[in-house]
Amino acid sequence: MARVLPLAEAVEAIVRDGDSVAMEGFTHLIPHAAGHEIIRQSRKHLTLIRMTPDILYDQLIGMGCADRLVFSWGGNPGVGSLYRLRDAVENGWPHRLEVEEHSHAAMANAYEAGAAGLPFAVLRGYIGTDLPKVNPRIKSVTCPYTGEVLATVPAHRPDVAVIHALKADREGNVLLEGILGVQKEAVLAAERALVTVEEVVDDFGPRSLNACILPAWTVSAVAVVPGGAFPSYAQGYYKRFNAFYKEWDGIARERDTFLAWMKENVLTKTPDAFAARVRALQAAE
């Protein structure tokens, strides 16, 4: 049953050194505030799982939190490279990063299988590509009816899922809307789940009968962090801060500018900073 906790306490209670952690959010609702708290608490030896490691994972990798990355597309969307990810893979800085690389279809299916309690996912995938040559976890099964050989990947069963959602109610039920990504699947596939939300409401009020809601009993802790997805966005709350994605290209390119930025904007800050960032952005519009 979900407890409502301050973010620092929630991370303290839920994320441990050496965990496999899936922080999801497909462009929309990326849990930046929770990721920053993990960095501040110096979690180490994490296996980071995410379809699209972007700025947040660039930061976690650059700060040395991760030993291993499971992913399918690692770039700064619409901008270019993730220089901290590249520095880790190309030069082993700050230390060696092991990668397990998939396609989006395989990652999405692996979460789906995890949520469904299955040990593996089946897809018509990877045909004619080199990925199975470099990722021994890509295997196959034969259809018992048609003889077709299909690709398999192991289900994702992370120790922890971390997502940002729109709102929670007093019971700890969590509502998402808009681009849903794989967040629901990540939470249901995980052993423990930490959800940051824009706000807690007494009642979700009128909504679709089929609204995307994670019941309280699927969530370990909820932390209220307004703006917690910034510079990603929260549908109906604030827009994606596209300009920062472009700025990151300059910040992350060199180790020293990266470290200076992290010190100023993460290590010496608290989760409250996110609400202020959103307010500043909205005032500038």
Add this chain to the structure above:
Amino acid sequence: MARVLPLAEAVEAIVRDGDSVAMEGFTHLIPHAAGHEIIRQSRKHLTLIRMTPDILYDQLIGMGCADRLVFSWGGNPGVGSLYRLRDAVENGWPHRLEVEEHSHAAMANAYEAGAAGLPFAVLRGYIGTDLPKVNPRIKSVTCPYTGEVLATVPAHRPDVAVIHALKADREGNVLLEGILGVQKEAVLAAERALVTVEEVVDDFGPRSLNACILPAWTVSAVAVVPGGAFPSYAQGYYKRFNAFYKEWDGIARERDTFLAWMKENVLTKTPDAFAARVRALQAAE
């Protein structure tokens, strides 16, 4: 691309003798009007697929439309037996009916796999039951990672899916809300799809960003039949006519009362009768 047609024309164009046909609707939105039109047009040798063959399939089977039934629970929900289904299985009346029997989980997974373009579905199912002994289509695969043996069923790929939905827009997009059942999966798994709706609107208007909508290019034909789910229900339009489900028990128990009812209420009627039935029900409330 969905064409909007009168129901009789739509059935004429889409449902052929010998087809495998999935008429779905999980208590909610059962396509009674479309089923009656299929009976009036005397389709024969159908393979009828449905998780919960209930009154509508009792009628189709009793009228001799079906050679084969693929299902997981065949009863009158909350009431008791389907006497026409039982008469076909127990006594071969009006002719022999072959059955392929599954569990709900397997049927739901088989539709899901069909929608996903896979030849089979994997589930942790049928353990310790006799169903695999009587249904040779239940097989297994071994997980390439854990060695666990899991059940498989062939994907459903019906020739035709028939569903009833709430509304369509002018482009032929179709909206469902409430209890969704397996309708979306049935349509996406099928070669052709026929959808009856309560109404056609210019625009769906304000709605959830994640509303359950079947795009026009997944639907072969839309027919407007207000009340077309009666005595099942359409969320926001009319309630389930529970009293009729109880009445059916008496009607279907004997062959002659069944045939008389079918003649009076189906064979000599048109799809317009459904709107009148709903009006009568609502007036009585």
Add this chain to the structure above:
Amino acid sequence: MTPDYKPNEIMTITAARALKNEDVVFVGIGMPSAAANLARLTHAPGITLIYESGTLATRPSVLPLSIGDGELCETALTTVSVPEMFRYWLQGGRVSVGFLGGAQIDKFANLNTTVVGPYDKPKVRLPGGGGAPEIATSCGEIFIIMAQSKRGFVGKLDFVTSLGHGEGGRHREKLGVKTRGPTRLVTDLCVFEPDPETREMTVVSIHPGITREQIQDNTGWTVRYAAKVAETAPPTASELAALRELHARTARAHGAAA
């Protein structure tokens, strides 16, 4: 003074008592639905009820006639598709208690809801398994409610629709099943629980006024009793009132044309 009650009532109330506030229950239509909603309306207001039609955490004010009545959807936290229900919620291991019944049960609480007589030439074609085959193995534990009779409580099932304790002992474990299976069978006469070793369903409590003879006369195998057999606590006045109000509300709602 104990109020008067009917056999169905003590059966439903005894089943309801076994449900806890923290439980997530996969509910079937009929007596399971009555018992689960009674628990919610009495001692377990926070209990989570799931129906296979996709309704999560539903709070109906009347009992549904069907598994997918509009009432279930309108009072639910949300409603998911049926494939999702069976994949993420049931198979995903999110349900603590599943409720089952059947036409036939054997002493290891295996159930038959498929056929009486041979499968290919049945004497009675029953509705079939529905959700039961996977409910029986995916839920944390299984409660069964069935009125007792020689026709229903049989020495050998005509067909195994859903697994109970199989042939007894560690049979479930041998099949790779990690859940507990039937932990409680509530009838109109008594309550059975599995013997810890043999897993045979064993009487642990007898409803007030019922004799061992009556139990044996309505059972197709030789009934075993636990070392200590209790008397089932009779329904309280408030339990009975809650159950009867629920049924009365339901009758009014379904009696009216819709």
Add this chain to the structure above:
Amino acid sequence: MTPDYKPNEIMTITAARALKNEDVVFVGIGMPSAAANLARLTHAPGITLIYESGTLATRPSVLPLSIGDGELCETALTTVSVPEMFRYWLQGGRVSVGFLGGAQIDKFANLNTTVVGPYDKPKVRLPGGGGAPEIATSCGEIFIIMAQSKRGFVGKLDFVTSLGHGEGGRHREKLGVKTRGPTRLVTDLCVFEPDPETREMTVVSIHPGITREQIQDNTGWTVRYAAKVAETAPPTASELAALRELHARTARAHGAAA
């Protein structure tokens, strides 16, 4: 008189022209997105655009910077989850055209977006496959847009991220793939289509003012030409205006802080 245009513009406009009103297009960010939306704003108003973030039939007024901008969701018919997108819509065979690009391409239109250099010790770690490996085999056909250069158009890929025509001939069919693969490769210099027999990408039209020498100088293999090579029709004034307005609207939207 032909209006002035830039190489990127004729590339985008030529790609847009190949899209039909009835197409269902799986759109990637960047030039594919510009081409697909240009088609929608000009000759194919009924075209269906899908982005892998789950947005079905989206009609953005500005180009998204990311694959999941709010604009895509707000203007979509509806938005589904990402697992559903890859399962029901892409793998389910509901997409007629997939748009791809890459860092490297070979003469059979296989693509590399994974690494330059060896996989374990890459010279450049590229973003990776994303949706491409399954887009390449699940969509009815594939259009590729890439500016031509010796660094990108290579004799041998460092890594095959997504299948084009493999080693040529009937290679796709031998792998059991039922879709057509890359049927069109539009560059800033010319248009390639696969030779019907060898499946080698072959120049079928050359953009106005471009020479065969320029094409060869920017290609890492010996370029083959179709028996009849056309001149690409230059962008019309209205196509150019529509494209430039789209980019201007986009710049205004993204230039403003959000």
